[in-house]
Amino acid sequence: MNTTDQCSYMTHGAVMPFCKGCGHSNILKKLNDALGLLQLDPHDVCLVTDIGCIGLADALFDKVHTVHTTHGRSTGFATGIAVADKVLASGKLKTIVLIGDGGSMIGLLHIVNAALMNVDVTVIVANNFLFGMTGGQTSSLTPEHFNTITSPFGSMNPSLDICQIADASKAGFIARKTATDKDLTETISEAITFNGFAIVEVLELCTEHGTKRNEIKGNMLAKMAEDEGHEIGVIKNSHARPEFSKKYETDVHSHKGDIKPHKYISPQFNHDLRSPNEIIISGSAGERVQSTAAMFTEAALMCGLHVTQKNDNPVTQGSGFSLSEVIISPQEINFTGVSSADYVVVVSENGLKEIQGQDIFNRINEKTIFIIDETLTIEKKGLNLVVLPLRRLCGSDKAAVGAFDYVIRKFEPFPHEPFKQLLAKRFGEYGKIFKEEFYNLF
Numbered sequence: 001m002n003t004t005d006q007c008s009y010m011t012h013g014a015v016m017p018f019c020k021g022c023g024h025s026n027i028l029k030k031l032n033d034a035l036g037l038l039q040l041d042p043h044d045v046c047l048v049t050d051i052g053c054i055g056l057a058d059a060l061f062d063k064v065h066t067v068h069t070t071h072g073r074s075t076g077f078a079t080g081i082a083v084a085d086k087v088l089a090s091g092k093l094k095t096i097v098l099i100g101d102g103g104s105m106i107g108l109l110h111i112v113n114a115a116l117m118n119v120d121v122t123v124i125v126a127n128n129f130l131f132g133m134t135g136g137q138t139s140s141l142t143p144e145h146f147n148t149i150t151s152p153f154g155s156m157n158p159s160l161d162i163c164q165i166a167d168a169s170k171a172g173f174i175a176r177k178t179a180t181d182k183d184l185t186e187t188i189s190e191a192i193t194f195n196g197f198a199i200v201e202v203l204e205l206c207t208e209h210g211t212k213r214n215e216i217k218g219n220m221l222a223k224m225a226e227d228e229g230h231e232i233g234v235i236k237n238s239h240a241r242p243e244f245s246k247k248y249e250t251d252v253h254s255h256k257g258d259i260k261p262h263k264y265i266s267p268q269f270n271h272d273l274r275s276p277n278e279i280i281i282s283g284s285a286g287e288r289v290q291s292t293a294a295m296f297t298e299a300a301l302m303c304g305l306h307v308t309q310k311n312d313n314p315v316t317q318g319s320g321f322s323l324s325e326v327i328i329s330p331q332e333i334n335f336t337g338v339s340s341a342d343y344v345v346v347v348s349e350n351g352l353k354e355i356q357g358q359d360i361f362n363r364i365n366e367k368t369i370f371i372i373d374e375t376l377t378i379e380k381k382g383l384n385l386v387v388l389p390l391r392r393l394c395g396s397d398k399a400a401v402g403a404f405d406y407v408i409r410k411f412e413p414f415p416h417e418p419f420k421q422l423l424a425k426r427f428g429e430y431g432k433i434f435k436e437e438f439y440n441l442f
């Protein structure tokens with residue numbers, strides 16, 4: 001049955017933009033026929049195209065939804081579209097990916113992941129054994145001995161069996177066909193109907209780069225694949241696994257009652273802050289720098305302030321420096337980094353090295369207050385320096401805690417009470433957290 005004329009999903013009068021004899025034309029006609037065969041409402045179809053010649057398909061299908069994506073990522077986009085439709089909308093959308101062999105290799109993990117999820121997406125891999133649009137380079141689906149511009153003596157590697165990869169990824173519907181197969185329309189329509197992940201690899205010719213370099217014709221493609229040990233036909237059609245949205249319903253919905261609501265911090269105190277305060281604190285990993293910055297921001301939230309916190313530490317996490325940039329403000333904050341610090345707090349040698357390395361001195365102003373531990377020395381002249389015995393009186397693991405406590409008590413950006421409450425909750429009675437001398441510093 002050819003529905004191209006009677007029930008076409010294609011743009012009226014569309015001219016195939018491909019080179020003469022290119023297999024893409026055939027694949028798209030068969031796709032159009034498959035949609036017609038299924039009598040799908042065009043609004044229930046979404047074509048997601050990749051980069052490459054096959055990506056030109058968008059312009060040819062003006063009745064259905066089309067999304068043109070980045071190279072190799074079309075299956076990732078399609079997965080998102082299909083999940084959103086199933087979980088949030090009507091769930092009727094049939095999402096179809098058109099991708100070349102090159103794109104399918106660039107984004108192979110998206111295909112693997114979509115198959116593992118068993119999301120309702122059909123991936124049609126237009127496999128002409130090379131990157132057509134960019135000049136005919138080898139892809140991982142290029143058969144061994146196949147001649148391309150980058151393998152002029154024939155590809156030295158065997159081709160990857162993408163259907164086997166799909167099988168290993170537990171895809172439910174897997175087929176390998178050729179573009180001239182008479183029943184390609186039926187196979188594509190079966191794949192689209194399949195409720196779950198389906199992949200159809202269609203072997204075809206790039207007449208611009210493939211046939212010019214290789215003695216090959218359309219009727220040789222199936223044999224060529226078989227010679228490489230690749231199965232032809234509908235390889236798998238199994239509904240053994242539930243489609244993603246069914247699993248979502250049972251797995252996620254059944255745990256709905258277990259999901260803890262996000263902690264909401266409601267203002268319980270007032271503040272007199274008129275303008276933003278920007279604070280950089282720098283110390284050593286494992287000495288509660290970032291967690292105390294978080295307590296400070298929580299206390300500010302309890303006073304109705306806006307806050308941001310941006311942390312920095314080496315990838316090793318547990319060693320070296322630990323730094324936080326904190327902003328508290330009576331107004332909304334649109335940028336999370338400190339650009340002109342009101343306070344720079346340095347509580348350890350690692351912290352000092354880091355602020356020197358990051359050139360924090362370019363992010364201070366003439367009023368910036370530097371609070372440093374008494375064990376540290378800053379050579380730079382003209383700083384408003386406050387030297388405190390933080391490590392001696394608070395301990396190395398609470399020097400940052402003491403520093404924030406000092407900032408709140410001394411400069412009063414907001415009331416001390418919420419921070420005191422948080423400290424008591426975390427460390428026990430407030431008056432016993434630090435050495436007595438610390439409480440008398442002011």
Ligand code: SF4
Nearest residue numbers: 019022053132206207
């Ligand atoms: S370059 Fe190859 S894949 Fe691209 S349109 Fe021409 S024949 Fe088709």
Ligand SMILES: [Mg+2]
Nearest residue numbers: 100101130132
């Ligand atoms: Mg290709």
